Amino acid sequence: MCGIFGYCGRRVAQPILMEGIRRLEYRGYDSVGIATLSGGRVFVAKKKGKVSEIAHQFAPAALPGTLGIAHTRWSTHGIPSDRNAHPHLSCDGKIAVVHNGIIENFSGLRELLEEKGHRFSSDTDTEVIAHLIESFYQGNILDAVRKALKGVEGTYGIAVLHAHHEELIAARNGSPLVLGIGTEEFFVSSDASAVVEHTKKVVYLDDGELAQITPRSYHVFDLKKGVKEKEVSTLAWDVQEIEKKGYKHFMMKEIMEQPESLQNTLRGRLDKDVRLSLSGIPREFLARVQRIMITACGTSWHAGLVGKHIIEKYAGIVTEVDYASEFRYRDPLLTARDLVVVISQSGETADTLAAVKEAKRKGATVLGIVNVVGSSIARDVHGGIYIHAGPEIGVASTKAFTGQLAALFLLAFYLAQLRSKPVPRPGMRQLQNIPEVIRKMLADTAFISAIQKIAEKFHAYPNYYYLGRGVNFPVALEGALKLKEISYIHAEGYPAAEMKHGPIALIDENMPVIFIANRGGAYEKIISNIEEVRSRKGKVIAIATAGDKLMSQKADFVIHVPDVEYELTPLVNVIPLQLLAYYIADLRGCAIDQPRNLAKSVTVE
Numbered sequence: 001m002c003g004i005f006g007y008c009g010r011r012v013a014q015p016i017l018m019e020g021i022r023r024l025e026y027r028g029y030d031s032v033g034i035a036t037l038s039g040g041r042v043f044v045a046k047k048k049g050k051v052s053e054i055a056h057q058f059a060p061a062a063l064p065g066t067l068g069i070a071h072t073r074w075s076t077h078g079i080p081s082d083r084n085a086h087p088h089l090s091c092d093g094k095i096a097v098v099h100n101g102i103i104e105n106f107s108g109l110r111e112l113l114e115e116k117g118h119r120f121s122s123d124t125d126t127e128v129i130a131h132l133i134e135s136f137y138q139g140n141i142l143d144a145v146r147k148a149l150k151g152v153e154g155t156y157g158i159a160v161l162h163a164h165h166e167e168l169i170a171a172r173n174g175s176p177l178v179l180g181i182g183t184e185e186f187f188v189s190s191d192a193s194a195v196v197e198h199t200k201k202v203v204y205l206d207d208g209e210l211a212q213i214t215p216r217s218y219h220v221f222d223l224k225k226g227v228k229e230k231e232v233s234t235l236a237w238d239v240q241e242i243e244k245k246g247y248k249h250f251m252m253k254e255i256m257e258q259p260e261s262l263q264n265t266l267r268g269r270l271d272k273d274v275r276l277s278l279s280g281i282p283r284e285f286l287a288r289v290q291r292i293m294i295t296a297c298g299t300s301w302h303a304g305l306v307g308k309h310i311i312e313k314y315a316g317i318v319t320e321v322d323y324a325s326e327f328r329y330r331d332p333l334l335t336a337r338d339l340v341v342v343i344s345q346s347g348e349t350a351d352t353l354a355a356v357k358e359a360k361r362k363g364a365t366v367l368g369i370v371n372v373v374g375s376s377i378a379r380d381v382h383g384g385i386y387i388h389a390g391p392e393i394g395v396a397s398t399k400a401f402t403g404q405l406a407a408l409f410l411l412a413f414y415l416a417q418l419r420s421k422p423v424p425r426p427g428m429r430q431l432q433n434i435p436e437v438i439r440k441m442l443a444d445t446a447f448i449s450a451i452q453k454i455a456e457k458f459h460a461y462p463n464y465y466y467l468g469r470g471v472n473f474p475v476a477l478e479g480a481l482k483l484k485e486i487s488y489i490h491a492e493g494y495p496a497a498e499m500k501h502g503p504i505a506l507i508d509e510n511m512p513v514i515f516i517a518n519r520g521g522a523y524e525k526i527i528s529n530i531e532e533v534r535s536r537k538g539k540v541i542a543i544a545t546a547g548d549k550l551m552s553q554k555a556d557f558v559i560h561v562p563d564v565e566y567e568l569t570p571l572v573n574v575i576p577l578q579l580l581a582y583y584i585a586d587l588r589g590c591a592i593d594q595p596r597n598l599a600k601s602v603t604v605e
């Protein structure tokens with residue numbers, strides 16, 4: 001949440017900064033701000049609104065110089081407004097700070113600083129950093145930042161500039177920051193996706209580190225000790241991957257990319273055996289694992305629920321699933337024989353990262369299923385599986401979910417193999433073929449228009465139920481979450497049989513109920529659940545197996561999906577649910593890639 005971008009080099013900074021925060025806007029879009037340095041003066045422009053709405057108010061002439069910092073905000077302390085927009089300035093206007101994170105002791109610090117005569121001009125926690133740095137400044141900005149940060153509690157990724165220094169200071173504790181290393185120019189960004197158009201060479205800052213960047217060089221320091229040698233990594237992403245490529249929204253582009261992204265998840269990992277290289281996690285340990293605990297947030301947690309089913313089924317290992325935000329605080333019972341699996345698209349979710357630390361503290365081995373290479377979670381786990389889905393920019397997660405499912409299948413099959421369990425050959429072959437199956441679904445105009453018709457009919461309804469059973473109950477949750485996030489319609493997912501225990505009270509002719517009702521699993525039971533809804537006049541929309549004629553009689557609307565092994569059905573069922581949410585949101589005129597109140601990666605608690 002919140003995007004930070006900084007530039008220090010020989011080019012004019014303003015357009016580079018504008019483009020940087022435009023690319024980071026998925027992290028927050030309440031307000032925008034830039035500070036640049038020129039001729040010993042700091043120039044600032046900041047405004048409430050989205051980059052596209054207010055870009056014209058950030059005139060290049062008003063923001064001169066070749067060094068600057070920029071910010072796109074997701075508000076925590078203080079409402080979205082011009083005065084709360086970053087950068088925040090010191091009293092003398094010479095220090096400018098942009099920040100991502102939460103300063104927990106900001107009220108105490110603010111009181112102290114006010115007693116010393118500092119005057120504040122915003123309601124944010126961030127502003128204390130600017131004043132604190134000012135209070136320590138004695139001619140050396142790096143030194144002042146270091147001293148200030150020693151008194152700060154909480155999380156931060158910051159970028160700082162001072163009117164009298166041709167340098168940019170960046171520091172990190174709990175909020176991601178990456179340095180882009182160009183030729184005689186350097187970048188600071190919350191996320192590597194915003195620097196890839198300039199350079200593929202990056203340095204990931206770790207917690208407790210700060211960087212001093214000048215137009216000629218950069219140095220990384222430990223907050224407490226001296227200079228640190230940092231590895232320079234090379235990004236595998238390409239600039240085309242972060243463009244919309246003609247699609248109206250990133251979400252649609254990412255839905256359509258699923259055949260390719262799934263291919264990337266599976267490539268080289270599945271032929272007659274499953275091959276996973278989990279470098280830091282010995283095979284002998286995995287062969288004897290006593291229990292698996294999966295933890296994640298949001299969509300990734302839904303993937304984890306599917307993971308429980310398939311790991312228990314194929315590998316025969318007791319598997320539990322917990323929200324990372326609960327896991328981290330509930331003192332989980334863990335032993336050295338437990339494997340904790342964390343799932344995260346961004347690899348930066350604060351609760352999931354804290355869960356990794358908690359699991360490690362308790363002696364468990366931690367395996368990550370992560371999309372963003374080099375992210376905090378990816379670097380903190382003992383070993384892991386990158387899903388290689390490519391950058392996911394739309395706030396509503398789509399291709400990451402299917403990549404996570406594919407990775408969980410690989411893990412389940414791999415564990416089965418290590419434990420000499422019968423590995424299901426047909427399932428493995430079908431998983432291999434899933435990208436092709438989804439490619440055909442997405443190219444099928446009858447399939448797409450069936451979904452569009454349902455969206456047209458139901459987009460004004462205020463409430464929805466999503467019902468599924470077994471391995472498809474998490475898919476029901478995921479379908480409901482997609483609809484809520486981007487269309488602002490109230491939707492709930494339930495295990496279909498639970499409906500009778502309360503939710504059925506809400507069924508009437510105004511309630512669309514989406515059943516995930518593939519053949520196999522508890523098909524007959526689902527048919528009974530459909531009857532129960534129909535007899536109360538609910539509108540039934542069924543996701544059903546291709547060729548299922550019975551379902552066409554039972555449901556008001558049917559979306560047919562390909563006939564695959566029952567356990568693999570989540571991979572095909574989620575596709576129409578993603579599309580349905582998309583088309584409904586589009587018909588309602590919603591900001592699909594930037595839904596209100598949401599941010600792509602939740603890097604604060």
Ligand code: M6R
Nearest residue numbers: 298299300344345346349396397
């Ligand atoms: O990056 P992560 O997978 O850790 O993110 C977890 C959730 O914040 C994320 O899945 C969220 O629920 C998405 N907006 C869902 O579409």
